Amino acid sequence: MLTVEEPGRDRRQFLVAWIYGLWGLIGAALGVPAAGYLLFPPRARDQEEWVDAGEIAPLELRTPEEIVFRRNRRDGWKMISEKAAAWVVKLSETEVIALAPQCTHLGCAYHWEEQKQHFLCPCHTSAFDLDGKVLSGPAPRPLDRYNVRIEKGRLRLGAVEERPAGRPDSASGGSAAGRSAEDTVTASFPRESKG
Amino acid sequence: MKRRIQAWIDHRTGVETAVRNFLYENIPASSGWHQVFGSMAVFLFLVQAFTGIMLAFNYAPTPGDAYNSLRYIITELTGGRLMRGLHHWGGSMMIVVVALHMTQVVVWGAYKKPREATWMVGVALLLMTLAYGLTGYLLPWDNRAYWGTVVSTQLAAKAPLIGPYLSRLLGGEGPVGVVTFTRFYALHVMLLPPATLLLIGFHVYLVRKHGVTPVAGDTAPKKKFFPGQLFKDTVAIFVTFVILFVMAIAVQVPLGRLADPTDTTYIPRPDWYFLFLFQLLKLFEGPLEVFGSVVLPGMAVLALLALPFFDRGKLVAVRRRTAAIAVVALAVVGWGGLTVAAIVTTPRSAEDEIAEGGPQDWHQLSPEELAGIGYFRKENCVACHATGEGRAAIGPDLTRKAVRKTAKWMIEHFKRPQQMVPGSAMPAIHLSDPQLNALAAFLLRLNPRNAAALHSTPAFVVEGAMVYQAHRCAACHQVNSAGMKLGPALDGLARRRSREWVEEHFLEPQKLSPGTVMPAYRFSRRELERITNYLMSLPAPGVAGP
Numbered sequence: 254m255l256t257v258e259e260p261g262r263d264r265r266q267f268l269v270a271w272i273y274g275l276w277g278l279i280g281a282a283l284g285v286p287a288a289g290y291l292l293f294p295p296r297a298r299d300q301e302e303w304v305d306a307g308e309i310a311p312l313e314l315r316t317p318e319e320i321v322f323r324r325n326r327r328d329g330w331k332m333i334s335e336k337a338a339a340w341v342v343k344l345s346e347t348e349v350i351a352l353a354p355q356c357t358h359l360g361c362a363y364h365w366e367e368q369k370q371h372f373l374c375p376c377h378t379s380a381f382d383l384d385g386k387v388l389s390g391p392a393p394r395p396l397d398r399y400n401v402r403i404e405k406g407r408l409r410l411g412a413v414e415e416r417p418a419g420r421p422d423s424a425s426g427g428s429a430a431g432r433s434a435e436d437t438v439t440a441s442f443p444r445e446s447k448g
Numbered sequence: 449m450k451r452r453i454q455a456w457i458d459h460r461t462g463v464e465t466a467v468r469n470f471l472y473e474n475i476p477a478s479s480g481w482h483q484v485f486g487s488m489a490v491f492l493f494l495v496q497a498f499t500g501i502m503l504a505f506n507y508a509p510t511p512g513d514a515y516n517s518l519r520y521i522i523t524e525l526t527g528g529r530l531m532r533g534l535h536h537w538g539g540s541m542m543i544v545v546v547a548l549h550m551t552q553v554v555v556w557g558a559y560k561k562p563r564e565a566t567w568m569v570g571v572a573l574l575l576m577t578l579a580y581g582l583t584g585y586l587l588p589w590d591n592r593a594y595w596g597t598v599v600s601t602q603l604a605a606k607a608p609l610i611g612p613y614l615s616r617l618l619g620g621e622g623p624v625g626v627v628t629f630t631r632f633y634a635l636h637v638m639l640l641p642p643a644t645l646l647l648i649g650f651h652v653y654l655v656r657k658h659g660v661t662p663v664a665g666d667t668a669p670k671k672k673f674f675p676g677q678l679f680k681d682t683v684a685i686f687v688t689f690v691i692l693f694v695m696a697i698a699v700q701v702p703l704g705r706l707a708d709p710t711d712t713t714y715i716p717r718p719d720w721y722f723l724f725l726f727q728l729l730k731l732f733e734g735p736l737e738v739f740g741s742v743v744l745p746g747m748a749v750l751a752l753l754a755l756p757f758f759d760r761g762k763l764v765a766v767r768r769r770t771a772a773i774a775v776v777a778l779a780v781v782g783w784g785g786l787t788v789a790a791i792v793t794t795p796r797s798a799e800d801e802i803a804e805g806g807p808q809d810w811h812q813l814s815p816e817e818l819a820g821i822g823y824f825r826k827e828n829c830v831a832c833h834a835t836g837e838g839r840a841a842i843g844p845d846l847t848r849k850a851v852r853k854t855a856k857w858m859i860e861h862f863k864r865p866q867q868m869v870p871g872s873a874m875p876a877i878h879l880s881d882p883q884l885n886a887l888a889a890f891l892l893r894l895n896p897r898n899a900a901a902l903h904s905t906p907a908f909v910v911e912g913a914m915v916y917q918a919h920r921c922a923a924c925h926q927v928n929s930a931g932m933k934l935g936p937a938l939d940g941l942a943r944r945r946s947r948e949w950v951e952e953h954f955l956e957p958q959k960l961s962p963g964t965v966m967p968a969y970r971f972s973r974r975e976l977e978r979i980t981n982y983l984m985s986l987p988a989p990g991v992a993g994p
Contacts, residue, residue, distance in 0.1 A: 286527035295524035330520035
C-alpha cells in the first residue's frame with residue numbers, strides 16, 4: 254500500500270524552482286535561436302555587381318536624366334533579374350553622380366521639376382537639389398547614390414550607398430575620410446579617360 | 449499590489465482560477481514516472497508547431513522554390529539549420545514518444561472501462577502523427593522526398609474501391625507534381641494541426657473526466673498534480689528536449705539532390721518509422737499485394753481501436769498483465785524485425801558507389817563541362833528538358849538538338865530565348881558569361897551515350913569543378929587534356945600529393961613549390977573543401993578510357 258505525503262514547504266519550493274528553471278532553459282534554447290533566425294540578416298555572399306548604364310557623352314551638364322537598366326539581385330533564395338532606375342547628373346565636366354530613385358523620406362519615386370530646377374517628391378513634397386541635398390520637406394537625409402565608375406566613356410553603376418544626414422554634401426568639404434568615401438559615389442572623367 | 453492586479457484580472461477573466469484548477473487536479477497516489485509520456489507528446493507537438501511556423505516564415509511551398517528556399521534556410525539564415533533539425537528530428541521523436549505512451553497504457557491496462565474512448569481518440573492521434581510524417585516527407589522536394597512520395601501515392605492508388613478517389617484527392621493519377629505537392633503542404637500545415645489540437649483537447653478532456661488511471665488496488669487518498677507530478681513531467685520533457693536539441697545540432701539532416709523525376713539511380717526508401725510497412729509489402733506479390741498495402745495495416749488499426757473491448761477483465765497489477773506485455777513484446781519484435789530486414793536489404797545508394805572509384809561517365813568530362821552540369825542542375829533545366837530518356841517534356845530533348853548548334857548561338861539563346869526561338873516558353877538564364885560558356889560547353893558534349901553523367905555525377909565533383917572554373921584554373925592547368933600547359937596537368941593528383949599538401953599549396957604555392965608562377969588562392973573554407981575534393985578524385989591518365 255502506498256502512503257501519500259504532500260510535499261513539505263521546503264520540498265515544494267525546491268520542486269517549483271526546478272519546474273521554472275527547466276522550462277526557462279527550454280524557452281531560452283528555443284527562443285534565442287528563433288530570435289536570431291528572424292532578426293539576423295542572411296549571410297550575404299554577393300559581391301558588388303557593376304552594371305552598364307550607357308554612354309556618358311550625351312549627358313547634358315546639370316540636367317538630370319532618368320535611366321533604366323537591368324541588374325541581377327539576390328532576393329532571398331532566388332537570383333532575380335530586375336529593372337532598376339537611376340537619376341544620372343553630370344555635375345561638372347569632371348564629375349558625374351547617379352541618384353537612387355527613391356525619396357529618403359518614405360521611399361516614393363521623385364521627379365525632376367524642370368521649371369523650378371529641383372527634384373520633387375509628390376508624396377510629402379520633399380525637394381532636393383541637383384546633387385541630392387535636401388532643400389525642403391520632411392526628407393531626413395540627402396538622396397542616396399549609386400557607386401559609380403566610368404570605363405571607356407561608359408557609366409557603370411554599383412551598389413547604392415546610404416548617405417547619412419548632416420554630412421557635408423560637396424566633395425570639397427569634410428574630413429579626409431569623408432572625401433575618400435565621396436570618391437566612390439562620384440566619378441570623374443579625366444582620371445578614367447587617361448587610364 | 450501584485451495580489452490586487454491578479455485578483456482584478458481573475459475576476460474579469462477567470463484565468464487564474466482555471467490554471468489553479470488545472471494544476472491542483474487530484475491524481476491517484478500511485479501516479480508517477482510511468483505517466484509522463486502524454487505530457488512529452490504534447491510538448492513535442494508544441495515544438496513541432498513552433499519550429500514549423502519558423503520554417504514557414506522562409507519556406508516557399510511550390511516545387512519550383514521549395515528546395516531552394518529550404519537550402520536558403522539551412523545555409524543562409526542564423527539558426528536555420530537548428531530550426532530544421534528540430535523539426536525533422538522532432539517528428540521522429542514524436543513517433544517514439546507516442547509509441548512509448550501507448551505501450552505504457554497497454555501494459556498498465558489504462559484503456560479499460562470507462563476509458564475506451566480516451567484510448568480510441570489516442571489511436572486517432574497516432575494516425576495523425578503518421579500523417580504528418582507522410583505529408584511532411586515530400587516538402588523538402590529533394591530526391592528522397594520525391595521518390596518516397598511517388599511510391600506512397602501509387603500505393604494509395606491501388607487501394608481497393610477507394611484507390612482512384614484517394615489518388616485524385618492526393619493530386620491526380622499523373623506523376624507527383626505541383627498539385628500533389630500543394631495538397632500535401634495544405635494537409636501538413638492547414639488541416640492536420642487544427643485537427644490535432646482538437647483531438648488533443650478532447651483526449652485531455654477525457655483524461656480529466658475519468659481521472660488519471662490508478663494502479664490496481666490503489667485506495668490511498670489522492671494527491672495533487674502540482675508540484676510533484678508536474679516536476680516529474682517537466683524533468684521528462686527536459687530530457688526529451690535535450691536529446692532532441694543535441695540531435696538537431698549533431699546529426700545532419702539530409703537534404704539530397706533536387707527532386708529529379710529522370711533519376712534512374714535513386715533508390716527510394718520511406719522514413720524509418722514506415723520501413724516496416726515497406727518491408728511487409730515485399731512479402732505479398734501480385735494480387736496479394738493489397739494484403740500488405742491495405743488489408744493488414746487496416747486490420748492492425750482496427751485491432752488497436754478495438755483493444756479495450758477485447759481486454760475487459762478487472763484491472764490487475766502490472767506484473768500480472770503477462771498477456772498484454774507479451775502482445776507488446778511481440779509487436780516490438782515484429783516491427784523491429786521488419787525494420788531491420790528493410791535496412792539490411794537496402795542497397796547502398798548510387799552516390800556511395802560512385803565514390804568508390806572505377807571509370808565513370810564524369811571522368812571523361814573537362815572541369816568546364818562539369819561546371820556546366822552544375823549550372824544545368826542549378827537552373828533546374830530538367831524541369832522542362834528531356835535528356836535522352838524519351839520522356840515527354842515542354843522543351844526539346846537536349847541530347848538531340850543541342851549538338852547541332854554553335855556555342856555562340858546557345859549563349860545568345862540562354863540570354864534571350866525568345867529572340868533566337870520566337871514563341872519559346874523558356875525563361876532567360878541569368879548567369880555570367882563564363883558560367884554560360886560552361887553550360888554551353890557541357891551541352892555541346894551531351895549525347896545519348898553520356899547523358900547519364902548528367903545525373904550520376906556526384907555533387908562534390910560538380911561543386912569542385914564550379915570552383916575550378918570560376919577561378920580559371922584551366923588558364924594554366926590541364927585536366928583530361930582540356931586547359932593550358934603552363935602548370936602541371938592535374939589528372940591523378942591524388943597519386944602524387946596528399947590532401948594537406950594540396951590545401952597548403954593553395955595558400956602558399958611559393959613555400960611548397962619554390963619558383964612557381966602560381967598565385968596564392970584564398971578560398972573560403974567551403975570552396976577550398978570543394979575544389980580539393982574534386983582535384984583529389986581526378987583519375988590518373990588512362991583510367992578514364994577513350
